[in-house]
Amino acid sequence: MYALVQNNEIVKFFNYPKSFELNGNKYSSQIFQVWSNAEKNAIGIYEVEYDHSNKKDESYYINTNEQFKFENNKVISYFGTATPKQLEDVDAVDEDGEPVLQDGVQVVIKGLKSQKISISKQQASGLLAPTDWYVVKANEVEGYTIPTAISTFRTEVRAVSNQQEAQIKSCTTAEQLKALYEYTNTGTEESPIYTRPIAEYPKEI
Numbered sequence: 001m002y003a004l005v006q007n008n009e010i011v012k013f014f015n016y017p018k019s020f021e022l023n024g025n026k027y028s029s030q031i032f033q034v035w036s037n038a039e040k041n042a043i044g045i046y047e048v049e050y051d052h053s054n055k056k057d058e059s060y061y062i063n064t065n066e067q068f069k070f071e072n073n074k075v076i077s078y079f080g081t082a083t084p085k086q087l088e089d090v091d092a093v094d095e096d097g098e099p100v101l102q103d104g105v106q107v108v109i110k111g112l113k114s115q116k117i118s119i120s121k122q123q124a125s126g127l128l129a130p131t132d133w134y135v136v137k138a139n140e141v142e143g144y145t146i147p148t149a150i151s152t153f154r155t156e157v158r159a160v161s162n163q164q165e166a167q168i169k170s171c172t173t174a175e176q177l178k179a180l181y182e183y184t185n186t187g188t189e190e191s192p193i194y195t196r197p198i199a200e201y202p203k204e205i
Helices: 039-042 112-140 148-169 176-182
Strands: 002-006 009-014 020-022 025-027 045-051 068-072 072-076
Touching: 002 068, 009 068, 039 045, 072 148, 112 176, 148 176
Parallel strands: 045 072
Antiparallel strands: 002 009, 002 045, 020 025, 068 072
C-alpha cells in the first residue's frame, strides 16, 4: 500500500499500483515498481510501513481501528491501545442505563470466563456422549457393569472439566486467560514437546 502526502498530510491511498495525475502531471502505475523510494518520496508517494505492535488477539481484546500517520518522513499504519474484553458476566442495560429484559428476565452478557467454561463443558459432553449408553445399560440391565476403562475415562473427563473451570475462574486478567491456552515447547528443538497450562482432556476412547 502507498500513500500520497501533501503538506505533511496524508491525502490519498493507493491499495495497488495504478496510474494517477498529480499537479498536472500524469504518472504510470510502473513508477511504483520502477522508481526508487527516494524518487517516489520526492513527489509525495510513500510506501506504508506497518507498526502493529499494539494489535492484540481479537478473541481476548477489542482493537482500535487501523490508523495512519506521517512522521519522520514515513507513513505508518498503527493501532491504538487495545481494550481487554469483559472477563465477568454483566447485566445488559440500554442507552439510558435501564436493565434489558427478555420475557421479564434480565439479559446477561456473558464474559470471557463464561464463554470459555461453556466451550469446556461442550467438549466434555462431546467426549462423554459416545459412552453414555454404558451408563444407561448399567442402570437398566441388572448385573451389567460398566467396563473399568470406560468408567476411568469418564471420570478423567469430568475431572479435567472441573479443573479447567477452576483454572478459568482463577484468572483476573484477559492476558492470564489467554496464556492458559498458549502452547510452549517444554522439550528441545530437536524433540519438541508442546504443552499449555490448561488441563487437557484425555483422547477419545
